[in-house]
Amino acid sequence: MSTRIKTPNLDDIWVKWKEKAARTDRKKMEKQFGTKGAVFSLDAISAAEYVKDTMKEAAIYFAVKKSLGPAPTGKEENLVTAPRVGREQYYSFKGAGKINKENWKGNEKVPHFESIQAVPCKNCKGKGYLEDKCKTCKGTGKIEEIFTVLVGEEQKKEKKPFSYPCGACYGTGNRTEPCKECGGHKNMYKYEILPVPFQSVVTGIPILHSSAQTRYEKEIGEDLHKIIEDVEGIKFSDFKELESKTEASLGYMNKNISKTIGAAKTDYRKHEKDKDAQITSQIYLFPMIQMMAITKRGTKFEIYSLGSGNKFMVYSNF
Ligand SMILES: [Zn+2]
Numbered sequence: 583m584s585t586r587i588k589t590p591n592l593d594d595i596w597v598k599w600k601e602k603a604a605r606t607d608r609k610k611m612e613k614q615f616g617t618k619g620a621v622f623s624l625d626a627i628s629a630a631e632y633v634k635d636t637m638k639e640a641a642i643y644f645a646v647k648k649s650l651g652p653a654p655t656g657k658e659e660n661l662v663t664a665p666r667v668g669r670e671q672y673y674s675f676k677g678a679g680k681i682n683k684e685n686w687k688g689n690e691k692v693p694h695f696e697s698i699q700a701v702p703c704k705n706c707k708g709k710g711y712l713e714d715k716c717k718t719c720k721g722t723g724k725i726e727e728i729f730t731v732l733v734g735e736e737q738k739k740e741k742k743p744f745s746y747p748c749g750a751c752y753g754t755g756n757r758t759e760p761c762k763e764c765g766g767h768k769n770m771y772k773y774e775i776l777p778v779p780f781q782s783v784v785t786g787i788p789i790l791h792s793s794a795q796t797r798y799e800k801e802i803g804e805d806l807h808k809i810i811e812d813v814e815g816i817k818f819s820d821f822k823e824l825e826s827k828t829e830a831s832l833g834y835m836n837k838n839i840s841k842t843i844g845a846a847k848t849d850y851r852k853h854e855k856d857k858d859a860q861i862t863s864q865i866y867l868f869p870m871i872q873m874m875a876i877t878k879r880g881t882k883f884e885i886y887s888l889g890s891g892n893k894f895m896v897y898s899n900f
């Protein structure tokens with residue numbers, strides 16, 4: 583069973599608008615609608631005189647709670663040599679509490695200063711150098727030479743070994759080379775690129791789709807969001823039901839309304855899939871009236887109503 587919702591009467595919308603406009607800025611109303619030499623009266627400002635065009639449209643509203651929260655989880659690690667550690671820009675959040683994402687300038691994941699850790703170099707086992715046999719003495723520690731010595735009266739040539747300590751290894755037979763991996767710094771350094779600890783902020787966001795061709799959809803949505811309980815619409819729990827009952831509920835239909843339902847449905851699905859979002863209301867369908875008006879002074883403006891004849895809101899760019 584579907585309920586037919588009564589569209590507000592045009593004069594009622596007009597009255598609600600002009601009273602609100604006079605409360606907000608009476609001087610402006612006087613300037614735009616007053617007559618020189620006559621006492622200004624709201625009663626004299628009639629819809630019949632100043633409303634040039636009226637369109638029957640529809641709007642679909644639902645509310646979404648979005649948590650602006652921690653950045654994507656997971657960490658990334660970098661392993662670098664000692665001289666390169668300092669090339670990174672580090673951040674520290676120690677004792678800083680949670681960060682307000684709206685104020686944060688920069689990446690959502692950053693290198694954390696406290697995550698820097700020394701990791702003994704695997705290549706040299708943390709020694710900083712590699713030991714190897716001395717190439718000059720082949721590990722013997724000695725340089726061996728053969729002298730040709732002339733022996734005795736006959737000066738007979740005899741080969742005699744002679745050795746002295748190797749100067750390349752100071753006679754140890756071993757040589758050390760700085761480790762190419764760690765550059766002799768013994769350690770490599772590891773740091774983590776972690777999410778900025780954002781605080782979770784949950785905000786309620788109004789989603790409004792209207793078939794009226796208006797620049798004020800966002801503003802109307804925000805106004806509606808604040809007083810949603812005081813504006814009467816028809817609530818649906820899914821789009822299938824809404825689609826099948828829109829025409830019967832409104833008592834009218836047009837191409838733009840069908841398109842709007844399609845767009846709202848797509849948007850709804852998107853929010854359903856978004857893991858940071860939660861749809862917190864039913865889907866509301868509102869009759870929407872769009873009025874094109876002009877003041878006595880010739881200033882064009884628009885008035886919108888959303889809701890039923892019993893409970894509706896007005897929005898205007900006046
Ligand atoms: Zn040597």
Ligand SMILES: [Zn+2]
Nearest residue numbers: 703706761764
């Ligand atoms: Zn090393």
